[in-house]
Amino acid sequence: MARPTPLSGFPEWLPDGRVVEQHVLDTLRRTFELHGFAGIETRAVEPLDQLLRKGETSKEVYVLSRLQEVADDGAPARDADKQLGLHFDLTVPFARYVLENAGKLAFPFKRYQIQKVWRGERPQDGRFREFAQADIDVVGAGGLPYHFEVELPLVMAAALGELRAIGLPEVRVLVNNRRVAEGFYRGLGLDDVDGVLRTIDKLDKVGAAKVGEALVAEVGASDAQAQACLDLAAINGSDTSVVDRVRALAASHGVESELLEQGLAELGALVDAASVRAPGVVVADLKIARGLDYYTGSVYETVLVGHEQLGSICSGGRYDTLASDGRTTYPGVGLSIGVSRLVSRLLGADLVRATRGVPAAVLVAVTDEATRADSDAVAAALRARGIPCDVAPSAAKFGKQIRYADRRGIPFVWFPGQEPGADDVAAGTAVAGERGPDQVKDIRSGEQVDADAATWAPPAEDLWPRVVPSAG
Amino acid sequence: MARPTPLSGFPEWLPDGRVVEQHVLDTLRRTFELHGFAGIETRAVEPLDQLLRKGETSKEVYVLSRLQEVADDGAPARDADKQLGLHFDLTVPFARYVLENAGKLAFPFKRYQIQKVWRGERPQDGRFREFAQADIDVVGAGGLPYHFEVELPLVMAAALGELRAIGLPEVRVLVNNRRVAEGFYRGLGLDDVDGVLRTIDKLDKVGAAKVGEALVAEVGASDAQAQACLDLAAINGSDTSVVDRVRALAASHGVESELLEQGLAELGALVDAASVRAPGVVVADLKIARGLDYYTGSVYETVLVGHEQLGSICSGGRYDTLASDGRTTYPGVGLSIGVSRLVSRLLGADLVRATRGVPAAVLVAVTDEATRADSDAVAAALRARGIPCDVAPSAAKFGKQIRYADRRGIPFVWFPGQEPGADDVAAGTAVAGERGPDQVKDIRSGEQVDADAATWAPPAEDLWPRVVPSAG
Numbered sequence: 001m002a003r004p005t006p007l008s009g010f011p012e013w014l015p016d017g018r019v020v021e022q023h024v025l026d027t028l029r030r031t032f033e034l035h036g037f038a039g040i041e042t043r044a045v046e047p048l049d050q051l052l053r054k055g056e057t058s059k060e061v062y063v064l065s066r067l068q069e070v071a072d073d074g075a076p077a078r079d080a081d082k083q084l085g086l087h088f089d090l091t092v093p094f095a096r097y098v099l100e101n102a103g104k105l106a107f108p109f110k111r112y113q114i115q116k117v118w119r120g121e122r123p124q125d126g127r128f129r130e131f132a133q134a135d136i137d138v139v140g141a142g143g144l145p146y147h148f149e150v151e152l153p154l155v156m157a158a159a160l161g162e163l164r165a166i167g168l169p170e171v172r173v174l175v176n177n178r179r180v181a182e183g184f185y186r187g188l189g190l191d192d193v194d195g196v197l198r199t200i201d202k203l204d205k206v207g208a209a210k211v212g213e214a215l216v217a218e219v220g221a222s223d224a225q226a227q228a229c230l231d232l233a234a235i236n237g238s239d240t241s242v243v244d245r246v247r248a249l250a251a252s253h254g255v256e257s258e259l260l261e262q263g264l265a266e267l268g269a270l271v272d273a274a275s276v277r278a279p280g281v282v283v284a285d286l287k288i289a290r291g292l293d294y295y296t297g298s299v300y301e302t303v304l305v306g307h308e309q310l311g312s313i314c315s316g317g318r319y320d321t322l323a324s325d326g327r328t329t330y331p332g333v334g335l336s337i338g339v340s341r342l343v344s345r346l347l348g349a350d351l352v353r354a355t356r357g358v359p360a361a362v363l364v365a366v367t368d369e370a371t372r373a374d375s376d377a378v379a380a381a382l383r384a385r386g387i388p389c390d391v392a393p394s395a396a397k398f399g400k401q402i403r404y405a406d407r408r409g410i411p412f413v414w415f416p417g418q419e420p421g422a423d424d425v426a427a428g429t430a431v432a433g434e435r436g437p438d439q440v441k442d443i444r445s446g447e448q449v450d451a452d453a454a455t456w457a458p459p460a461e462d463l464w465p466r467v468v469p470s471a472g
Numbered sequence: 473m474a475r476p477t478p479l480s481g482f483p484e485w486l487p488d489g490r491v492v493e494q495h496v497l498d499t500l501r502r503t504f505e506l507h508g509f510a511g512i513e514t515r516a517v518e519p520l521d522q523l524l525r526k527g528e529t530s531k532e533v534y535v536l537s538r539l540q541e542v543a544d545d546g547a548p549a550r551d552a553d554k555q556l557g558l559h560f561d562l563t564v565p566f567a568r569y570v571l572e573n574a575g576k577l578a579f580p581f582k583r584y585q586i587q588k589v590w591r592g593e594r595p596q597d598g599r600f601r602e603f604a605q606a607d608i609d610v611v612g613a614g615g616l617p618y619h620f621e622v623e624l625p626l627v628m629a630a631a632l633g634e635l636r637a638i639g640l641p642e643v644r645v646l647v648n649n650r651r652v653a654e655g656f657y658r659g660l661g662l663d664d665v666d667g668v669l670r671t672i673d674k675l676d677k678v679g680a681a682k683v684g685e686a687l688v689a690e691v692g693a694s695d696a697q698a699q700a701c702l703d704l705a706a707i708n709g710s711d712t713s714v715v716d717r718v719r720a721l722a723a724s725h726g727v728e729s730e731l732l733e734q735g736l737a738e739l740g741a742l743v744d745a746a747s748v749r750a751p752g753v754v755v756a757d758l759k760i761a762r763g764l765d766y767y768t769g770s771v772y773e774t775v776l777v778g779h780e781q782l783g784s785i786c787s788g789g790r791y792d793t794l795a796s797d798g799r800t801t802y803p804g805v806g807l808s809i810g811v812s813r814l815v816s817r818l819l820g821a822d823l824v825r826a827t828r829g830v831p832a833a834v835l836v837a838v839t840d841e842a843t844r845a846d847s848d849a850v851a852a853a854l855r856a857r858g859i860p861c862d863v864a865p866s867a868a869k870f871g872k873q874i875r876y877a878d879r880r881g882i883p884f885v886w887f888p889g890q891e892p893g894a895d896d897v898a899a900g901t902a903v904a905g906e907r908g909p910d911q912v913k914d915i916r917s918g919e920q921v922d923a924d925a926a927t928w929a930p931p932a933e934d935l936w937p938r939v940v941p942s943a944g
Contacts, residue, residue, distance in 0.1 A: 003797050004522075004572045007556075010515035012569065014576055015583070018512050033831035033936075034855040036862030040490050043482035043602050044516070044588060050476075052539075062536045066592035067524075067557070084479075085539070097484065100476045104486055106879050108865045110830075111487070116516060120538035130515050145866060147844060277848065325475050358582075359505035372619060376749065383506040390508030393580045394617060407578050464505075 009121075009129035011340055013347070016357030016465075021132075021343045023354075023467040024163060025114060028134045028337065031159035032112035035151075037136050040111050042093035044118075048083040050096060060119040062086040086118040090135040090336065095323035098139055098330055107141040107330075108148070114339070128340055134159075137334030139322050144331040146266060149298040149318050150273045156302065156314050156335045157281045167352045167469030168342075170305040171314075173274075173281055174236075176288035177267040177298050178317075180246065183260025184232055188225050188253060195219040200233050201289040208234075228253050233287035239275060242284040243268040263297075270298060296320040300335055304345075313342050356409030356465045360390035361458045362440070363405040364414040368395045374416045378438065381453035382414075388464065389414070402443055411462050414451070415439045481593075481601035483812055485819070488829030488937075493604075493815045495826075495939040496635060497586060500606045500809065503631035504584035507623075509608050512583050514565035516590075520555040523564060532591040534558040558590040562607040562808065567795035570611055570802055579613040579802075580620070586811070600812050606631075609806030611794050616803040618738060621770040621790050622745045628774065628786050628807045629753045639824045639941030640814075642777040643786075645753055646708075647742055648760035649770050650789075651735025652718065656704055659727030660697050667691040672705050673761040680706075700725050705759035711747060714756040715740040735769075742770060768792040772807055776817075785814050827938045828881030832862035833930045834912070835877040836886045840867045846888045850910065853925035854886075860936065861886070874915055883934050886923070887911045 006012070013021055029039065051061050064084045087093050090113045098105065114134045121127055136155060138148045153173045160171045181200075182193045190196055199214045208230050215226035228249070235245050243264045250260060267284055274282035288301050290312075297318030304310060316335030323330045346352045362382060364375045375391050382389045390410065392401045398415070405413050417438045420430030430436070440456060441448040457463075478484070485493055501511065523533050536556045559565050562585045570577065586606045593599055608627060610620045625645045632643045653672075654665045662668055671686045680702050687698035700721070707717050715736045722732060739756055746754035760773050762784075769790030776782060788807030795802045818824045834854060836847045847863050854861045862882065864873045870887070877885050889910045892902030902908070912928060913920040929935075 003574070004568050006572065007515065007517070007519075010517065012514055013512070014573060015510040015512055018510070021513075022511060034858070034860045036830060036832040036860060038487040038490070038830045039494060040485070040487055041493075042484055043479065044590070045479070045482065045602070047479075048539075061539045063539050064534045064536060064558070067520075067533045067535050086536070096476050100478065101486060102475070106876075110862070118516070130517070140865075147841075148865075151863075273845070273848075276845065277852070358508060358510045360508040369619075373745070373748065376745075380749070386506070388506045388508060390582070391623075393612075393620075404578075 009127070011128055011131070011344060013343075014357065016354040017343075017347050019354035019357060019465045020166075020347060020352055020467050021339070023166065024339060024343055024346075025132070025134070027162045028159050028339070029112070029114065031155065031162055032134075032136055035110075035155045035158070037110045037112040037155075040094075040097065040113055041115060042087070042090070042097050042113065044086055044116070045084040046087050046093055046096060048085045051085045051088065051092060053092075060088050060121055062118050062120050088119045089117055090115060090133050091137070091322075091334070094135070094137060094139075095330075099323045099325050102141070102325070102328070102330075108138050108144060109140075110136070110138045112136045128344075131338060131340035132343075134337040134339050135334060137322070137332050139330050139332035141328055141330055144333065146269070146297075147273075148333050149266065150270050152316070152333050152335055153270075153282060153298075153300050153302075154274060154277055156300075156337065157278050160302070160314065160337070161278075161281075166346075166467040168304070168346065169307055169351075171281065172283055172303050172305055173314075174283050174285040174288050174301045174303065174312075175267065175270055175298055176284065176286055177263040177270075178295055179259045179263025179297065180267055180286065181232070181263075181289070183257035183263055184246070184250060184255060185229065187250065187255030187257040187260060188228055190219065190221055190225055190229070192219050196221070196229055197289040200229060200287060203233055203287050224253075236283055236285040236287070238271065238280060238283045240268045240271055242271065242286075246286065266297060290315055290317070294319050294321075298333065302335075307345070310341075310345060313338055350470050352467055353470045354465050354467055356411075358390070358408045358410060359388040359465060360408070360410050361387055361462050361464070362389035362412040362414050363401065363408075363410045364389055364391045364416070365398060365401045366392045366395040367416060367418055371416065374435075375414075378414055378416055378453045385454075385457070386463075387457060402441070406443055409465075411442060411444055412458055413441045413443055414453075415441070481599070483600055483603070483816060485815075486829065488826040489815075489819050491826035491829060491937045492638075492819060492824055492939050493811070495638065496811060496815055496818075497604070497606070499634045500631050500811070501584070501586065503627065503634055504606075504608055507582075507627045507630070509582045509584040509627075512566075512569065512585055513587060514559070514562070514569050514585065516558055516588070517556040518559050518565055518568060520557045522568060523557045523560065525564075532560050532593055534590050534592050560591045561589055562587060562605050563609070563794075563806070566607070566609060566611075567802075571795050571797050574613070574797070574800070574802075580610050580616060581612075582608070582610045584608045600816075603810060603812035606809040606811050607806060609794070609804050611802050611804035613800055613802055616805065618741070618769075620805050621738065622742050624788070624805050624807055625742075625754060625770075625772050625774075626746060626750055628772075628809065629750050632774070632786065632809070633750075633753075638818075638939040640776070640818065641779055641823075643753065644755055644775050644777055645746075645786075646755055646757040646760050646773045646775065646784075647739065647770055648756065648758055649735040649739040649742075650767050651731045651769065652739055652758065653704070653735075653761070655729035655732025655735055656718070656722060656727060657701065659722065659729040659732060660700055660725060662691065662693055662697055662701070664691050668693070668701055669761040672701060672759060675705055675759050696725075708755055708757040708759070710743065710752060710755045712740045712743055714743065714758075718758065738769060762787055762789070766791050766793075770805065774807075779817070782813075782817060785810055822942050824939055825942045827940060828883075829937070830862070830880045830882060831860040831937060832880070832882050833859055833934050833936070834861035834884045834886050835873065835880075835882045836861055836863045836888070837870060837873045838864045838867040839888060839890055843888065846907075847886075850886055850888055850925045857926075857929070858935075859929060874913070878915055881937075883914060883916060884930055885913045885915055886925075887913070887920075 212226045215221040295317035299317035301312035302314035314337040318333040322332035417435035424430035437450040440451040687693040767789035771789035773784035774786035786809040790805040794804035889907035896902035909922040912923040
């Protein structure tokens, strides 16, 4: 087999990169659990007809066929309700899981879910075909109080904030509210709300001038209406003065809208609560327009300060109908972190590094193969006390065993006490058959001391691999 | 959307089942890491031609096609080197990963890998189409010392042994050595070694009489040769007397074989070392024949004592050629645990249960929506000290909030101190605006005490959900 080459769009990490990814995953999981979210996993596949309900994503779906089925007549089975596809997000599977298990879940149901998803997109612009997502959602049966729209972005901000310790830049959660946008546009006399939003969504890409032209040419706005939409999108800030500015803008255009007022009350409450619980993290930004076809209240995007060009690393919003079985409707609010993109950025930009790529803090040396059992016993004693260690693969010269540890970043090498040499016994400085004390060497400093596997421990910062900001 | 039904062969757990699965995964991971295995993940897909190298598994492979490609002409792209399939084990991807990254890995390379795999088999007999595997392997560049064939099954035995605390039955690792079998058969004059092994492999299913007949009818053995094979397969034991019994059997048939002697030396060393490091866990069992088409030394199966009919829950062996790039050959030894089958058994047979299905140890009650910020502040203080908690979703009557906690198994409910009533202020027993002390209630005992979120902690056994043996 020739040396294989990577598959574009399917990222994999070397062991030290995986230490970084695992740290990110563990940190997210811990924060989610501290906030009371229960972990679930769903199967990787869903019936194709369920995946295709959102038409615009259909081309991204990977369809599964069993090799035998394909081979029989050259085409996969086409019976849609038997066909399976890989999920492209964790929201569709979660909605199905909620309906399937509604009778066994307690609502409001708060869950986190960290899994791979697949999209058959052309890999470009840092887009992956397989990537890990970390989602939190809360879903109610019949109703869901607004305060969850305040809580969920703060949980994500807390989770990402925990990663600042390893060098993740500061995050800024940008929030908007669909009711504000819809109320304002309708109040202006623009009823193609989705059309306006789709156009406004291009602001960062094409700029205000082109968006203004498009609003006139494609959505049928007057110049004044277009300018009002651009003025609304230009409003942002981290305190409730944002609400006043939107109100003033609306008043200047004679816009009166109950929906707008409702949205502003919600947006103001969110910014208010966030300024107490996580000062400076949440910013109201009226140009945020994402996925407004099914979001119905708050919407969120999250950027890394100083890396805004990366786009949003964590997005979501409120949806009045996550799922419905005809009798009960399940509203929800949730956000999703693109973990692979985040880890790829952390590693690619050399922002972080693992202190080592192997778990072992100690390499137990082997004096000769006949005494390997002594080394195994040392390792067992250390492991029983929670100290990760490895035993040298061969009884090479100690210098080579030390290089084995050094190459892997293992900080300590342990030397089991040796039988005394015949000379020492003859000289009376040692007793035949009585092993000398074990010793442990910090191979970074060269310091070597007597040690007992029943009591010795490495410094806490050396016990497990850690993830730290890169020096460079 | 009507209520969806489960997909056969694609297991999912409710939140409390996921607590059990997560505990199993965390326990395995910790044991693997204590033994120095580095964690990696590989992508879910491999090129189809790589997956089909082992012909007998071809029908199990799920092939991917992008929906668009299928829709164009009704057939997926057939260009084999562009086609991708889902991996059906973690060995094929690991071999590819080793070759792809050989220049960046340090050998011997010890890795663990815990991921889902997919097989398009008919779901039956507890077989899943999607399931999690937990693999450990060590791979060398050019060579790999025998002692790893002793170490790896003991690591798996240690990992599974950790699960006895939650109610997993005792495990027994059954070991054999391909050299023993091959040396013995060839020494008898039976050169169709694979044929004999395939037939012997059916012993548990069809019994000795039918296997004996098949050896004569299908592999061309004489009655005496067939009986000798059956006699070999009947030998088992946990000490080195096994080696003596095999030698005696060989001698009685005039078998002389260097390969047999080499295999017996290895098997004896394994049983010997295991009896010191994990007494009673490893049993030599000469009928173990698994996958001997590519295993070349030790082979392993693992059964749960008292649940032998489940079959092997953890299997593997030594392979002289895990991978090869033409210049370097990479021998390895590894084992794989079928985690989903194990968890399914633990849950299905009601052997274990989670103490609760949500992470929260505390529900912080909400007195009224106007003081929700007080409850949020309590929750933040508890979380900052590592105590998982949830805040009540609505300011319902306290009785209802307590039932909310009770239904989820949350053991403690926290009541933020309240503003005094006007009567108390008038009576001089309280000061207006001065909140009374917070209180926390253990809803199991009913005990309620004053508490400070800056210092109070639940008993350690209540802090996180635990997995315990089921009472029943």
